[in-house]
Amino acid sequence: MTIRLENKLPPTPVAVKFRADLEELQRRLSAIPAQLADSPWAPGKWTRKQVVGHLLDSAANNRQRFVRASLDGVYAGPKYSQDLWVAAHGYADQSWEDLLQWWKVEHQILAAVVDRIAEDRLEAACTVGDNAPVTLQFLIEDYVEHQQWHLRQIDGKGPEGRQ
DSSP: OOOOTTOOSOOOHHHHHHHHHHHHHHHHHHTSOGGGTTSBSSTTSOBHHHHHHHHHHHHHHHHHHHHHHHHHSEEEEOOOOHHHHHHHHTGGGSOHHHHHHHHHHHHHHHHHHHHTOOGGGGGOEEEETTSOOEEHHHHHHHHHHHHHHHHHHHHTSSOOOOO
8 A cells, every 4th residue: 555645656547637627616606796705506405615615614524535545545534414514504604705815725635635645545435424435536436426416516516416
Protein backbone atom coordinates (compact mmCIF):
# COMPACT_ATOMS: atom_id res chain seq x y z
CA MET A 1 0.00 0.00 0.00
CA THR A 2 1.25 3.46 -0.91
CA ILE A 3 0.05 6.61 0.81
CA ARG A 4 0.86 9.76 -1.12
CA LEU A 5 1.50 12.04 1.82
CA GLU A 6 4.08 13.95 -0.19
CA ASN A 7 2.32 13.38 -3.52
CA LYS A 8 5.41 12.00 -5.27
CA LEU A 9 3.30 9.75 -7.50
CA PRO A 10 1.19 11.17 -10.31
CA PRO A 11 -2.55 11.49 -9.60
CA THR A 12 -4.73 8.56 -10.65
CA PRO A 13 -7.10 8.96 -13.61
CA VAL A 14 -9.90 9.21 -11.04
CA ALA A 15 -8.15 12.21 -9.45
CA VAL A 16 -7.50 13.89 -12.79
CA LYS A 17 -11.18 13.59 -13.76
CA PHE A 18 -12.28 14.72 -10.28
CA ARG A 19 -10.22 17.91 -10.55
CA ALA A 20 -11.47 18.63 -14.10
CA ASP A 21 -15.08 18.10 -13.02
CA LEU A 22 -14.64 20.45 -10.06
CA GLU A 23 -13.18 23.14 -12.31
CA GLU A 24 -16.23 22.92 -14.57
CA LEU A 25 -18.56 23.03 -11.56
CA GLN A 26 -16.79 26.12 -10.24
CA ARG A 27 -17.10 27.84 -13.61
CA ARG A 28 -20.84 27.15 -13.76
CA LEU A 29 -21.40 28.08 -10.12
CA SER A 30 -19.59 31.40 -10.59
CA ALA A 31 -21.88 32.23 -13.52
CA ILE A 32 -25.01 32.22 -11.34
CA PRO A 33 -26.06 35.85 -10.79
CA ALA A 34 -25.87 37.10 -7.20
CA GLN A 35 -29.38 38.53 -7.47
CA LEU A 36 -30.71 34.93 -7.61
CA ALA A 37 -28.85 33.80 -4.48
CA ASP A 38 -31.67 34.47 -2.02
CA SER A 39 -34.33 32.93 -4.27
CA PRO A 40 -35.43 29.32 -3.81
CA TRP A 41 -34.51 27.20 -6.82
CA ALA A 42 -38.15 25.98 -6.81
CA PRO A 43 -41.19 26.89 -4.69
CA GLY A 44 -40.78 25.62 -1.14
CA LYS A 45 -37.16 24.52 -1.69
CA TRP A 46 -33.82 25.78 -0.43
CA THR A 47 -32.47 29.09 -1.68
CA ARG A 48 -29.46 28.95 -3.95
CA LYS A 49 -27.35 30.07 -0.98
CA GLN A 50 -28.64 27.13 1.05
CA VAL A 51 -27.94 24.70 -1.80
CA VAL A 52 -24.34 25.93 -2.01
CA GLY A 53 -24.15 25.60 1.77
CA HIS A 54 -25.39 22.03 1.50
CA LEU A 55 -22.64 21.40 -1.06
CA LEU A 56 -20.13 22.72 1.49
CA ASP A 57 -21.53 20.34 4.11
CA SER A 58 -21.29 17.49 1.64
CA ALA A 59 -17.66 18.39 0.95
CA ALA A 60 -16.83 18.46 4.67
CA ASN A 61 -18.46 15.09 5.30
CA ASN A 62 -16.94 13.48 2.23
CA ARG A 63 -13.47 14.79 3.00
CA GLN A 64 -13.58 12.78 6.23
CA ARG A 65 -14.71 9.72 4.29
CA PHE A 66 -12.06 10.08 1.58
CA VAL A 67 -9.21 10.63 4.04
CA ARG A 68 -10.21 7.83 6.41
CA ALA A 69 -10.75 5.31 3.60
CA SER A 70 -7.44 6.23 1.95
CA LEU A 71 -5.49 5.93 5.20
CA ASP A 72 -7.29 2.99 6.82
CA GLY A 73 -8.32 1.00 3.74
CA VAL A 74 -11.92 1.02 4.95
CA TYR A 75 -14.51 3.55 6.09
CA ALA A 76 -17.68 3.19 8.15
CA GLY A 77 -19.42 6.29 9.42
CA PRO A 78 -22.70 8.10 9.82
CA LYS A 79 -24.94 9.91 7.41
CA TYR A 80 -25.72 13.50 8.34
CA SER A 81 -28.97 15.43 8.66
CA GLN A 82 -28.80 17.73 5.65
CA ASP A 83 -31.55 20.16 6.67
CA LEU A 84 -30.19 20.51 10.20
CA TRP A 85 -26.65 21.11 8.94
CA VAL A 86 -27.84 23.80 6.53
CA ALA A 87 -29.82 25.49 9.32
CA ALA A 88 -26.98 25.18 11.85
CA HIS A 89 -24.56 26.96 9.52
CA GLY A 90 -26.97 29.79 8.68
CA TYR A 91 -26.09 29.74 4.99
CA ALA A 92 -29.13 31.85 4.11
CA ASP A 93 -27.53 34.70 6.09
CA GLN A 94 -24.10 34.50 4.42
CA SER A 95 -23.06 36.57 1.44
CA TRP A 96 -23.17 34.89 -1.97
CA GLU A 97 -19.56 35.92 -2.60
CA ASP A 98 -18.39 34.30 0.65
CA LEU A 99 -20.24 31.08 -0.13
CA LEU A 100 -18.68 30.88 -3.58
CA GLN A 101 -15.23 31.54 -2.13
CA TRP A 102 -15.74 28.88 0.57
CA TRP A 103 -16.89 26.41 -2.09
CA LYS A 104 -13.73 27.11 -4.12
CA VAL A 105 -11.38 26.70 -1.16
CA GLU A 106 -13.13 23.60 0.19
CA HIS A 107 -12.87 21.96 -3.20
CA GLN A 108 -9.21 22.88 -3.62
CA ILE A 109 -8.61 21.00 -0.37
CA LEU A 110 -10.78 18.08 -1.46
CA ALA A 111 -9.00 17.86 -4.82
CA ALA A 112 -5.64 17.78 -3.02
CA VAL A 113 -6.91 14.87 -0.92
CA VAL A 114 -8.13 12.95 -3.97
CA ASP A 115 -4.82 13.65 -5.76
CA ARG A 116 -3.04 11.79 -2.95
CA ILE A 117 -5.20 8.66 -2.91
CA ALA A 118 -3.20 5.67 -4.09
CA GLU A 119 -4.69 3.51 -6.83
CA ASP A 120 -5.09 0.49 -4.53
CA ARG A 121 -7.08 2.52 -2.00
CA LEU A 122 -9.77 3.36 -4.57
CA GLU A 123 -11.13 -0.13 -3.85
CA ALA A 124 -11.48 0.54 -0.10
CA ALA A 125 -14.89 -0.49 1.22
CA CYS A 126 -16.93 2.47 2.45
CA THR A 127 -20.16 2.23 4.42
CA VAL A 128 -22.17 5.41 5.03
CA GLY A 129 -24.95 5.02 7.57
CA ASP A 130 -27.00 1.92 6.91
CA ASN A 131 -26.27 1.88 3.17
CA ALA A 132 -24.57 -1.08 1.50
CA PRO A 133 -20.79 -0.79 1.23
CA VAL A 134 -19.37 0.86 -1.90
CA THR A 135 -15.82 1.52 -3.04
CA LEU A 136 -13.97 4.74 -2.34
CA GLN A 137 -13.87 5.29 -6.10
CA PHE A 138 -17.67 5.10 -6.17
CA LEU A 139 -17.90 7.66 -3.35
CA ILE A 140 -15.60 10.03 -5.23
CA GLU A 141 -17.50 9.70 -8.50
CA ASP A 142 -20.89 9.90 -6.76
CA TYR A 143 -19.72 13.04 -4.97
CA VAL A 144 -19.22 14.81 -8.31
CA GLU A 145 -22.61 13.59 -9.56
CA HIS A 146 -24.22 14.95 -6.39
CA GLN A 147 -22.58 18.36 -6.93
CA GLN A 148 -23.69 18.35 -10.58
CA TRP A 149 -27.25 17.39 -9.62
CA HIS A 150 -27.61 20.33 -7.26
CA LEU A 151 -25.93 22.73 -9.67
CA ARG A 152 -28.52 21.80 -12.30
CA GLN A 153 -31.18 22.75 -9.74
CA ILE A 154 -29.82 26.20 -9.09
CA ASP A 155 -28.54 27.22 -12.50
CA GLY A 156 -31.72 26.20 -14.32
CA LYS A 157 -29.95 23.82 -16.70
CA GLY A 158 -31.49 20.57 -15.61
CA PRO A 159 -34.37 18.73 -14.01
CA GLU A 160 -35.41 19.05 -10.42
CA GLY A 161 -33.07 17.10 -8.24
CA ARG A 162 -33.04 15.68 -4.79
CA GLN A 163 -32.97 17.88 -1.75
